[in-house]
Amino acid sequence: MLTFRDVSYRYAGASRDCLHAVSLDVPAGRVTGLVGPSGAGKSTLCLIAGGLAPRVIGGRLIGEMRLDDEDVSGWPMHRLAEHVTSGLQDPAGQLSLVADTVFDEVAFGPANLGLRRDEILERASTAMRQVGIESLAGRDPRLLSGGQQQLVILAGLMAMRPRVLVLDEPVAHLDARGTREVLDAVAALSGTGTAVLMAEQRTSALASVADSLALVAGGNIVAQGSVAEVLDDAATVALGVEPLPEQRLRMRLRAAGLDPALLDAAPQDPAPLEPRA
Amino acid sequence: MGVSGAWLRVGGGLVVFVLVALGGLSALAGLDVDAALDRFALVMMVAIPAGVAVYALVEYLQTGRLDSITRQFDTRTLVLMPVAMALNIVLGTVVASALKVPIYLDSIGTILVAALAGPLAGAATGFLSNVIWTYLAPPPFGSPFAVPFAVVAVVVGLLAGTFARWGWLRPRRGASGRQLAVGGALSISALIVMTLLALRVWLAAAGADGIAPEADDGAFLILGWVAMSLIVVTAVGLVVLLVRRRDLAAAYILLAGGITGVVAAFMAAPIAASLFGGVTGSGADFVIAAFRQAGADLQQAVLGQSLISDPVDKVITYFVVYLILGAMATRTKARFPQGQYLLPAAADDDDPAVYP
Amino acid sequence: MTLLYIPERRAATPWHRLDPLTRLTVGVATMLAAVLLGGVICPLLLASVAVVLPAALAGVLRDVLRTGLLLALPLAVSVVIVNVLFATGTTEQGIAIAAEVVVRVLTMAAAAVLFYATTRPSELVASLQYHGASPRLTFVIHNGVAMIPRLAERAREVTAAQRARGLDTEGSWPRRARGVLAVAAPTVLGAVREVEARTLALETRAFARPGSRTVLWPPHDTAGQRVARWGILVALLVLFVARISGAPLPC
Numbered sequence: 001m002l003t004f005r006d007v008s009y010r011y012a013g014a015s016r017d018c019l020h021a022v023s024l025d026v027p028a029g030r031v032t033g034l035v036g037p038s039g040a041g042k043s044t045l046c047l048i049a050g051g052l053a054p055r056v057i058g059g060r061l062i063g064e065m066r067l068d069d070e071d072v073s074g075w076p077m078h079r080l081a082e083h084v085t086s087g088l089q090d091p092a093g094q095l096s097l098v099a100d101t102v103f104d105e106v107a108f109g110p111a112n113l114g115l116r117r118d119e120i121l122e123r124a125s126t127a128m129r130q131v132g133i134e135s136l137a138g139r140d141p142r143l144l145s146g147g148q149q150q151l152v153i154l155a156g157l158m159a160m161r162p163r164v165l166v167l168d169e170p171v172a173h174l175d176a177r178g179t180r181e182v183l184d185a186v187a188a189l190s191g192t193g194t195a196v197l198m199a200e201q202r203t204s205a206l207a208s209v210a211d212s213l214a215l216v217a218g219g220n221i222v223a224q225g226s227v228a229e230v231l232d233d234a235a236t237v238a239l240g241v242e243p244l245p246e247q248r249l250r251m252r253l254r255a256a257g258l259d260p261a262l263l264d265a266a267p268q269d270p271a272p273l274e275p276r277a
Numbered sequence: 278m279g280v281s282g283a284w285l286r287v288g289g290g291l292v293v294f295v296l297v298a299l300g301g302l303s304a305l306a307g308l309d310v311d312a313a314l315d316r317f318a319l320v321m322m323v324a325i326p327a328g329v330a331v332y333a334l335v336e337y338l339q340t341g342r343l344d345s346i347t348r349q350f351d352t353r354t355l356v357l358m359p360v361a362m363a364l365n366i367v368l369g370t371v372v373a374s375a376l377k378v379p380i381y382l383d384s385i386g387t388i389l390v391a392a393l394a395g396p397l398a399g400a401a402t403g404f405l406s407n408v409i410w411t412y413l414a415p416p417p418f419g420s421p422f423a424v425p426f427a428v429v430a431v432v433v434g435l436l437a438g439t440f441a442r443w444g445w446l447r448p449r450r451g452a453s454g455r456q457l458a459v460g461g462a463l464s465i466s467a468l469i470v471m472t473l474l475a476l477r478v479w480l481a482a483a484g485a486d487g488i489a490p491e492a493d494d495g496a497f498l499i500l501g502w503v504a505m506s507l508i509v510v511t512a513v514g515l516v517v518l519l520v521r522r523r524d525l526a527a528a529y530i531l532l533a534g535g536i537t538g539v540v541a542a543f544m545a546a547p548i549a550a551s552l553f554g555g556v557t558g559s560g561a562d563f564v565i566a567a568f569r570q571a572g573a574d575l576q577q578a579v580l581g582q583s584l585i586s587d588p589v590d591k592v593i594t595y596f597v598v599y600l601i602l603g604a605m606a607t608r609t610k611a612r613f614p615q616g617q618y619l620l621p622a623a624a625d626d627d628d629p630a631v632y633p
Numbered sequence: 634m635t636l637l638y639i640p641e642r643r644a645a646t647p648w649h650r651l652d653p654l655t656r657l658t659v660g661v662a663t664m665l666a667a668v669l670l671g672g673v674i675c676p677l678l679l680a681s682v683a684v685v686l687p688a689a690l691a692g693v694l695r696d697v698l699r700t701g702l703l704l705a706l707p708l709a710v711s712v713v714i715v716n717v718l719f720a721t722g723t724t725e726q727g728i729a730i731a732a733e734v735v736v737r738v739l740t741m742a743a744a745a746v747l748f749y750a751t752t753r754p755s756e757l758v759a760s761l762q763y764h765g766a767s768p769r770l771t772f773v774i775h776n777g778v779a780m781i782p783r784l785a786e787r788a789r790e791v792t793a794a795q796r797a798r799g800l801d802t803e804g805s806w807p808r809r810a811r812g813v814l815a816v817a818a819p820t821v822l823g824a825v826r827e828v829e830a831r832t833l834a835l836e837t838r839a840f841a842r843p844g845s846r847t848v849l850w851p852p853h854d855t856a857g858q859r860v861a862r863w864g865i866l867v868a869l870l871v872l873f874v875a876r877i878s879g880a881p882l883p884c
Binding site: 411569 | 657660661664668700701704705708711712714715716718730731733734737738741742744745746748749754757769772773774776777778779780781782783784785788818821822824825826827828829831832835836840841
Binding site: 047050051052055056057076077078081082085086088090093094095096097098099100104107108109111112113114115116117120121142153156157160 | 753755758768771772775776779780783827830831832833834835836837838839840841842843844845846847848849
């Protein structure tokens with residue numbers, strides 16, 4: 001479990017804090033979602049959770065960050081990376097460009113850890129199976145679709161065997177199919193006991209995998225709880241966070257003077273994903 | 278480690294470099310060296326690593342570590358270097374083979390890395406660019422003739438990194454009228470010196486009245502115009518910087534480009550002359566041909582061409598790098614090892630417009 | 634546990650099976666020797682032993698000769714123009730210089746082409762790492778090679794996008810200049826902007842960890858090849874000393 005206690009962060013050169021005394025738990029085996037308007041601090045929170053801020057991008061961090069009750073503030077990036085890894089938005093931009101094959105790309109992280117050869121091969125193979133990209137092993141990662149590339153990145157992160165996986169809008173650049181595949185993989189990974197922290201603009205995408213949500217606004221976490229609790233919260237709606245389709249329908253029914261409860265009579269489908277325009 | 282410690286390292290490195298260079302040159306001068314062996318490049322290949330090694334040794338003795346060197350090769354720089362190398366190779370190939378203008382534009386990446394990360398990172402970028410250009414670049418970007426010039430690229434990187442460390446690539450907007458006048462005067466004198474230097478070599482090569490008839494050559498004239506237009510664009514750009522945006526950096530760019538260019542010319546010309554009969558298969562060859570036709574011997578002709586092409590090339594290159602740096606976000610630049618020396622002096626305090 | 638993927642060993646020739654470092658040594662040594670050896674006959678002998686023979690062995694002789702010629706041609710033409718047509722000395726002197734340079738340039742070009750036509754960058758990088766090169770150095774080399782076509786591809790994409798928006802890349806000079814700028818600026822800046830994301834992506838995968846890395850696919854080095862590499866280096870050194878002390882050409 002990754003724990004934040006009263007974490008404040010200021011970018012290098014900035015005049016005010018971007019996050020204000022944030023506290024958050026990211027428990028093992030569950031997907032913790034971050035929602036909120038853009039610019040609220042979701043990405044910053046992801047950078048901090050992944051250890052990249054302040055280690056790689058500079059800035060000033062105050063507060064406590066613990067990994068399974070161990071204070072990790074003083075750890076260098078390469079040590080933290082053995083336990084916490086991060087995925088970003090742009091799939092192609094994350095490729096190492098030093099791997100001719102998907103297999104080598106997935107093995108890049110474990111190889112950096114200086115493991116023995118057979119352990120690297122085993123980890124890469126297992127991670128590819130977990131994510132479901134065994135059939136791509138011999139392909140050139142640069143020539144895959146965005147969704148496939150994001151799966152390759154995900155497998156590469158999993159091959160590090162992290163306790164915590166941080167994902168900052170991993171499906172933002174993907175089409176409907178790629179989104180579905182990546183979300184399925186995320187759900188499968190959290191099923192293996194990994195703690196997942198995932199920020200996402202599209203509420204419907206996040207709601208389909210998250211076990212709990214935290215609402216970030218103005219550099220604070222303003223609401224925390226189950227998916228339904230947070231999304232039905234008046235603050236969430238007021239902040240303009242995209243509601244789920246069903247929620248939107250209920251709100252419209254209510255606004256039109258109808259009883260939203262009439263929806264409950266109808267058989268329900270799981271929240272469908274909308275293709276991004 | 279204070280300023281004096283850094284000076285001791287740099288001074289030690291420079292002294293050893295000069296000693297090795299002079300010693301090597303005088304040692305080789307006594308021998309009957311074949312024309313194919315370029316003495317100057319050979320000595321540099323020993324003297325530069327020797328200088329760097331002494332710098333490293335002094336730092337290690339002072340601090341027990343090599344921070345000032347390893348710091349220049351952080352992950353961010355190691356990711357930028359390949360981009361810069363590709364930029365050198367792709368642009369260099371296109372300019373040399375397609376445009377046929379007597380400039381090279383193959384050191385933009387080198388100078389960019391040197392500015393952001395430091396002299397040694399710049400030198401490494403220049404060196405690896407030329408090595409990859411010859412041995413690993415996929416067709417159609419390969420060139421077997423780049424690797425001998427790697428030593429020149431190393432020096433370009435070292436110089437550019439040092440100039441940037443001195444703040445020469447810092448924007449200096451809002452300079453006072455007097456500063457602008459002084460900067461403008463200095464720039465114009467630098468231009469005049471460069472022109473005179475080029476002209477002197479040209480005249481020495483061509484003889485007092487040797488140029489006029491040959492200059493009527495049609496192809497030569499057109500190529501001259503292409504090169505001239507590039508030069509004019511840069512010159513206009515620098516003047517715009519200086520006058521309209523009141524950015525004194527223009528003067529520094531001119532100075533840095535001029536110095537780097539002259540040094541590069543003196544290093545590259547002997548290599549080109551002794552290895553390849555003075556030619557590179559690019560637009561510069563026409564300038565050499567003109568010199569030869571005007572009666573210069575090979576060494577003179579190549580040096581003459583280099584002294585014309587290189588400073589112009591390097592001024593354009595520094596100007597392009599300055600534009601690239603200007604287009605980068607302040608906080609992105611600041612994260613590079615030497616980025617703080619590229620920020621405008623006034624804006625290193627809080628700037629809420631730039632930071633989220 | 635079964636591995637999902639074993640990199641295919643290409644149906645290789647003996648030349649391909651050599652450790653890439655050995656092939657690199659041959660290539661670099663050939664280029665240096667071509668410079669050290671003056672005259673016309675010596676470099677030609679060298680080229681036939683160190684370039685033509687291995688190229689034939691590797692089944693790439695035609696490619697090597699064709700690409701080598703193509704690369705060397707513009708330079709060769711310039712050499713002739715500068716030294717023969719515009720020369721100050723006698724025509725014979727000019728031809729002698731031109732012939733020497735053309736042979737040297739051809740040898741160098743063919744040696745370089747032989748190397749990169751038979752070696753994938755990843756193979757070389759694995760070999761360099763196996764022989765103790767820093768993982769940072771090999772990363773920069775490998776990534777640099779990969780970035781070249783990527784940058785060219787990006788330029789093509791930008792060109793297509795700008796054309797779609799009505800940009801003119803043909804026509805008069807000022808128009809073309811604007812076209813070049815409209816393509817060059819986004820290409821370069823886009824590539825530079827990508828640096829930040831890749832930095833984060835590498836750091837989160839422990840790229841900055843000091844120490845060595847395990848080589849996944851080690852090269853086939855042999856005792857014979859080690860001896861050969863040292864032999865080539867010693868021979869080169871002997872040649873260098875001989876030439877610098879003014880010894881006459883052996884052929």
